[in-house]
Amino acid sequence: xxxxxxxxxxxxxxxxxxxxxxxxxxxxxxxxxxxxxxxxxxxxxxxxxxxxxxxxxxxxxxxxxxxxxxxxxxxxxxxxxxxxxxxxxxxxxxxxxxxxxxxxxxxxxxxxxxxxxxxxxxxxxxxxxxxxxxxxxxxxxxxxxxxxxxxxxxxxxxxxxxxxxxxxxxxxxxxxxxxxxxxxxxxxxxxxxxxxxxxxxxxxxxxxxxxxxxxxxxxxxxxxxxxxxxxxxxxxxxxxxxxxxxxxxxxxxxxxxxxxxxxxxxxxxxxxxxxxxxxxxxxxxxxxxxxxxxxxxxxxxxxxxxxxxxxxxxxxx
Amino acid sequence: xxxxxxxxxxxxxxxxxxxxxxxxxxxxxxxxxxxxxxxxxxxxxxxxxxxxxxxxxxxxxxxxxxxxxxxxxxxxxxxxxxxxxxxxxxxxxxxxxxxxxxxxxxxxxxxxxxxxxxxxxxxxxxxxxxxxxxxxxxxxxxxxxxxxxxxxxxxxxxxxxxxxxxxxxxxxxxxxxxxxxxxxxxxxxxxxxxxxxxxxxxxxxxxxxxxxxxxxxxxxxxxxxxxxxxxxxxxxxxxxxxxxxxxxxxxxxxxxxxxxxxxxxxxxxxxxxxxxxxxxxxxxxxxxxxxxxxxxx
Amino acid sequence: xxxxxxxxxxxxxxxxxxxxxxxxxxxxxxxxxxxxxxxxxxxxxxxxxxxxxxxxxxxxxxxxxxxxxxxxxxxxxxxxxxxxxxxxxxxxxxxxxxxxxxxxxxxxxxxxxxxxxxxxxxxxxxxxxxxxxxxxxxxxxxxxxxxxxxxxxxxxxxxxxxxxxxxxxxxxxxxxxxxxxxxxxxxxxxxxxxxxxxxxxxxxxxxxxxxxxxxxxxxxxxxxxxxxxxxxxxxxxxxxxxxxxxxxxxxxxxxxxx
Numbered sequence: 001x002x003x004x005x006x007x008x009x010x011x012x013x014x015x016x017x018x019x020x021x022x023x024x025x026x027x028x029x030x031x032x033x034x035x036x037x038x039x040x041x042x043x044x045x046x047x048x049x050x051x052x053x054x055x056x057x058x059x060x061x062x063x064x065x066x067x068x069x070x071x072x073x074x075x076x077x078x079x080x081x082x083x084x085x086x087x088x089x090x091x092x093x094x095x096x097x098x099x100x101x102x103x104x105x106x107x108x109x110x111x112x113x114x115x116x117x118x119x120x121x122x123x124x125x126x127x128x129x130x131x132x133x134x135x136x137x138x139x140x141x142x143x144x145x146x147x148x149x150x151x152x153x154x155x156x157x158x159x160x161x162x163x164x165x166x167x168x169x170x171x172x173x174x175x176x177x178x179x180x181x182x183x184x185x186x187x188x189x190x191x192x193x194x195x196x197x198x199x200x201x202x203x204x205x206x207x208x209x210x211x212x213x214x215x216x217x218x219x220x221x222x223x224x225x226x227x228x229x230x231x232x233x234x235x236x237x238x239x240x241x242x243x244x245x246x247x248x249x250x251x252x253x254x255x256x257x258x259x260x261x262x263x264x265x266x267x268x269x270x271x272x273x274x275x276x277x278x279x280x281x282x283x284x285x286x287x288x289x290x291x292x293x294x295x296x297x298x299x300x301x302x303x304x305x306x307x308x309x310x311x312x313x314x315x316x317x
Numbered sequence: 318x319x320x321x322x323x324x325x326x327x328x329x330x331x332x333x334x335x336x337x338x339x340x341x342x343x344x345x346x347x348x349x350x351x352x353x354x355x356x357x358x359x360x361x362x363x364x365x366x367x368x369x370x371x372x373x374x375x376x377x378x379x380x381x382x383x384x385x386x387x388x389x390x391x392x393x394x395x396x397x398x399x400x401x402x403x404x405x406x407x408x409x410x411x412x413x414x415x416x417x418x419x420x421x422x423x424x425x426x427x428x429x430x431x432x433x434x435x436x437x438x439x440x441x442x443x444x445x446x447x448x449x450x451x452x453x454x455x456x457x458x459x460x461x462x463x464x465x466x467x468x469x470x471x472x473x474x475x476x477x478x479x480x481x482x483x484x485x486x487x488x489x490x491x492x493x494x495x496x497x498x499x500x501x502x503x504x505x506x507x508x509x510x511x512x513x514x515x516x517x518x519x520x521x522x523x524x525x526x527x528x529x530x531x532x533x534x535x536x537x538x539x540x541x542x543x544x545x546x547x548x549x550x551x552x553x554x555x556x557x558x559x560x561x562x563x564x565x566x567x568x569x570x571x572x573x574x575x576x577x578x579x580x581x582x583x584x585x586x587x588x589x590x591x592x593x594x595x596x597x598x599x600x601x602x603x604x605x606x607x608x609x610x611x612x613x614x
Numbered sequence: 615x616x617x618x619x620x621x622x623x624x625x626x627x628x629x630x631x632x633x634x635x636x637x638x639x640x641x642x643x644x645x646x647x648x649x650x651x652x653x654x655x656x657x658x659x660x661x662x663x664x665x666x667x668x669x670x671x672x673x674x675x676x677x678x679x680x681x682x683x684x685x686x687x688x689x690x691x692x693x694x695x696x697x698x699x700x701x702x703x704x705x706x707x708x709x710x711x712x713x714x715x716x717x718x719x720x721x722x723x724x725x726x727x728x729x730x731x732x733x734x735x736x737x738x739x740x741x742x743x744x745x746x747x748x749x750x751x752x753x754x755x756x757x758x759x760x761x762x763x764x765x766x767x768x769x770x771x772x773x774x775x776x777x778x779x780x781x782x783x784x785x786x787x788x789x790x791x792x793x794x795x796x797x798x799x800x801x802x803x804x805x806x807x808x809x810x811x812x813x814x815x816x817x818x819x820x821x822x823x824x825x826x827x828x829x830x831x832x833x834x835x836x837x838x839x840x841x842x843x844x845x846x847x848x849x850x851x852x853x854x855x856x857x858x859x860x861x862x863x864x865x866x867x868x869x870x871x872x
Contacts, residue, residue, distance in 0.1 A: 037706060041405035042349050049524065088589065091597055094343070094535055097404070101348035102535055102585065105528030109578020112525075113565075116572040134419060168716050172702045178669050179719055179772075180690040208356060212412030215405050223400060226752040228707045255423045260416035267413045274400055282398060607631050607675040 021243030029217035029239025036218040045211035046104040050081035052111025078195035135206035137258035205259035223277035242266035328559030330464035336555035337471040339530035353411035360418040385511025441573040521574040528578035536588040620683040622807040628677035643835040655828035694774035717771030739767035759790030
């Protein structure tokens with residue numbers, strides 16, 4: 001056992017990947033809270049697919065496979081997609097989920113066009129689609145982790161700075177407008193952070209699974225608390241923990257890709273939270289239900305309560 | 318028939334097959350469910366492959382359809398706990414099934430050919446070389462035969478259950494009161510989406526199926542208020558995207574499926590701008606005339 | 615600071631259109647300060663759109679709204695909004711006190727009043743709507759009426775001159791209805807102006823001083839005693855008036871039409 005831990009900690013690759021996954025987990029977990037609360041859980045899915053044309057263009061123009069260059073491309077494309085979505089939702093009768101689905105698939109299709117174009121170029125060092133789809137955690141080096149950590153730190157700083165504003169944006173944006181707060185800019189700012197988080201995550205877990213990194217920690221955290229502050233902290237913790245656990249497990253077995261293992265880990269957190277969380281959890285609810293029924297039956301048997309007369313509730317509406 | 322024409326025919330037929338159920342996905346606000354299904358059917362294909370060891374087996378279809386229904390059921394199960402909202406439930410379910418599929422492929426199917434690239438991108442250019450031969454007679458490319466079957470199946474479903482679909486889409490409560498089973502209809506529609514997604518895979522790949530299911534009906538929705546016309550327009554716009562996409566791809570020598578999705582987006586953008594009543598240009602013009610009319614009264 | 619010689623709200627020729635049809639057509643009226651005004655009209659009459667135009671949330675295709683003689687942009691601090699209860703997700707992870715504190719959120723980033731002051735103001739507002747005991751309660755565990763009172767408290771924290779409320783009486787219990795009425799009268803006593811979108815015709819004379827009858831166009835506007843007549847109501851509600859006037863006659867209110 002001790003040997004195993006020792007091997008893990010001393011392996012450069014595992015250490016780097018685990019650290020990277022932890023950083024990604026914190027960032028996507030915390031930001032995901034807002035996405036989930038604003039019912040934009042699938043925004044991450046859409047934006048991560050939409051990043052493909054940006055990455056392909058960045059690669060076409062620079063011929064570089066630097067993380068920072070591809071990040072920039074992904075961010076710009078994700079941003080463009082987000083703006084297109086806002087435009088269409090605000091000006092047509094199409095519903096948000098329809099627009100998400102359309103932007104996701106059309107941008108992705110355009111990305112495939114660019115990618116197939118890039119692969120014909122003589123300079124193409126094979127910017128593989130696979131790497132984009134499933135991530136390439138093993139290729140992450142220390143410098144990448146550093147880049148990710150800096151970006152994550154800036155993002156967390158902004159979240160502290162705009163804490164109250166983003167809470168209001170998530171709860172009641174129209175009211176925020178009447179207070180004179182620039183809700184549209186706050187929205188764009190928050191969405192931009194999510195775009196950046198996605199761009200970071202692409203290399204680690206890939207397009208398809210990035211959405212789980214945003215949604216799952218937030219959903220798990222929501223079950224344990226009724227306060228937004230604690231929820232954000234917990235979600236960051238769940239994200240980081242599942243990142244590390246997933247990275248370590250995938251390094252133990254040959255052929256296990258990191259992204260899917262991280263996603264399965266974080267999904268287990270969700271299932272456990274849904275079942276066991278106090279107060280909101282299913283087990284708790286079931287127990288409360290049973291107890292109520294027993295009490296009610298007891299009361300009826302003792303003649304304290306006659307069934308058939310509905311109880312009046314003054315406060316209920 | 319030349320290869321060129323066959324490829325275009327396949328594109329048109331597949332686009333039409335996708336557009337028909339797509340109309341109801343857009344109207345019922347289930348667009349992202351189709352995205353989820355298009356990802357999770359990979360899981361069904363993998364399971365089907367493990368059982369039959371044959372990529373051409375019809376059991377892969379069955380597996381994929383079952384996974385589609387499984388996806389919908391899991392989402393509803395999560396939703397019914399009231400702990401998770403619908404969109405988050407979708408965002409939780411499909412990555413799990415997709416992850417399982419990827420892990421299964423990479424650990425157990427490493428040495429056989431189940432190309433994830435092909436599942437996601439499709440290989441329309443090679444589709445004409447995979448032919449169906451019955452009793453020694455060449456019936457045409459497999460993708461074309463499958464596509465025509467899908468169109469017929471989807472058309473039959475929509476025509477036979479037209480009244481029910483219409484009512485359940487616009488007023489689920491009334492439909493239930495009238496004795497329909499909206500849940501059953503919902504699952505049937507999702508099953509149809511799964512079948513269509515799997516059938517269209519070979520040609521255009523999983524993610525672009527979503528483009529062909531969502532973009533043409535969205536454009537049609539901005540052009541008309543009548544359901545039959547919306548279905549017709551969706552099929553037309555889808556078919557147009559197919560042909561335009563093919564020529565764009567040929568011209569630039571790029572991915573055909575990607576070009577089809579791109580063109581469906583271009584068509585949507587054109588409609589968004591220039592639709593006679595709901596387009597952005599018309600909206601701006603109406604604002605101006607209204608302000609004008611006010612000044613004169 | 616607040617000019618007393620101009621009306622609190624001045625709506626001139628406001629026209630709003632979402633799609634083909636105008637939702638509001640050439641709406642004109644002024645509201646003097648210190649008045650409780652009900653906006654009344656059938657479904658689709660544009661009531662919510664009208665208050666959104668007053669709050670600068672929708673841009674009119676034509677016309678303008680002035681608050682104490684200036685556009686909304688310059689008078690934001692003078693206006694507090696109480697949205698419809700159904701407009702937010704009450705499962706949001708926060709408690710009643712926290713929601714009320716949102717009303718004290720001016721400026722952006724860290725430049726906002728000190729935390730403790732915000733908190734005191736919020737607690738005071740909660741006390742006014744008799745919700746002190748529920749300050750730490752998760753908002754999903756409040757009844758509909760209690761949620762409405764939380765929204766009212768949030769508006770009170772803003773200490774505004776003009777209060778705009780969208781259907782505050784919708785689906786609330788008797789306790790809350792009484793609490794809102796007491797609050798409205800207190801606000802009037804302080805010279806504040808309150809605009810309320812209201813749907814219960816039978817309570818208009820008892821609760822409000824002024825009324826605006828709206829059906830896309832402004833049908834009538836003025837003191838309740840002058841304009842809340844059967845003839846005006848008939849013009850506002852069209853053929854449905856028979857149905858709507860029944861409560862008056864059935865309940866035999868002591869002061870009908872006053």
